[in-house]
Amino acid sequence: EVQLVESGGGLVKPGGSLRLSCVVSGFTLSNAWMTWVRQAPGKGLEWVGRIKSKTDGGTTDYAAPVEGRFTISRDDPKTTLYLQMNSLKTEDTAVYYCTAFSLGVWGQGTLVTVSS
C-alpha cells in the first residue's frame, strides 16, 4: 500500500525554523517527483515546491513566497522527504501536505502555526 505520513509540525515564533518530514512507503522515493502543498486555515491549496526524481536530476523548484527560505530534500535510504523552513512568517501558517502527483497519493498533513 502506498502511504505518506508527515510529521514535524507545531508552533513556532516568527523568524524561527522548522523541519517537516514525510515518510513514504509502498514505492521507491528516489523514483518519484515529490511535492509539498500547503493550505492556510479556511483557504485554498497552495503549491510550495517540488523535488524531481534522481533520474530526472533531483533538482528543486519553489513558489515565489517561499523561495530562498524553504528547502526540499530527500533521504532515499530513509525513504523520507523533508521540508526545511527558515525565517518563518505568520503567513506561513498552514497545514502542509506532501504528495506524489504521479501516484495520486497525499499524506494526512501536518499543521504549522507561526505566531508570537
Added chain:
Amino acid sequence: QTVVTQEPSLTVSPGETVTLTCASNTGAVTSGYSPNWFQQKPGQAPRTLIYGTSIKHSWTPGRFSGSLLGGKAALTLSGVQPEDEAEYYCLLHYGGAAVFGGGTQLTVL
C-alpha cells in the same frame, strides 16, 4: 504573476451533469500544462481525481472526466451524486512551478 481561475461556486441537482473549468491568465490551457484535478471534503486531505488532462486513477469514479474545453481545462461530472459535494481544485504546471486554482465549491441540492 500567474493566476489560475476557477468558478468560485456551483450548485447542481443530483443526476445532473456539471462542468468545472480552469483558466490561466497566460493564455489558452493546453495539454502541456498537464492539468490535474483534486477533490477535497471538509476536514480531509485532498484526493487526486485526474492527472495529465484526462487520466483517471483507479479510485476515480467513472462519472468524472477531464478534458480541454474552449481554451480551459475542464472537469465534467456526469450524473452528480450527493457524495460529490466538495471543493474541487485544478492545478496547472508552468515549467519550473505549478499553480493551483482558487477552487470551486460544488453544492449538490
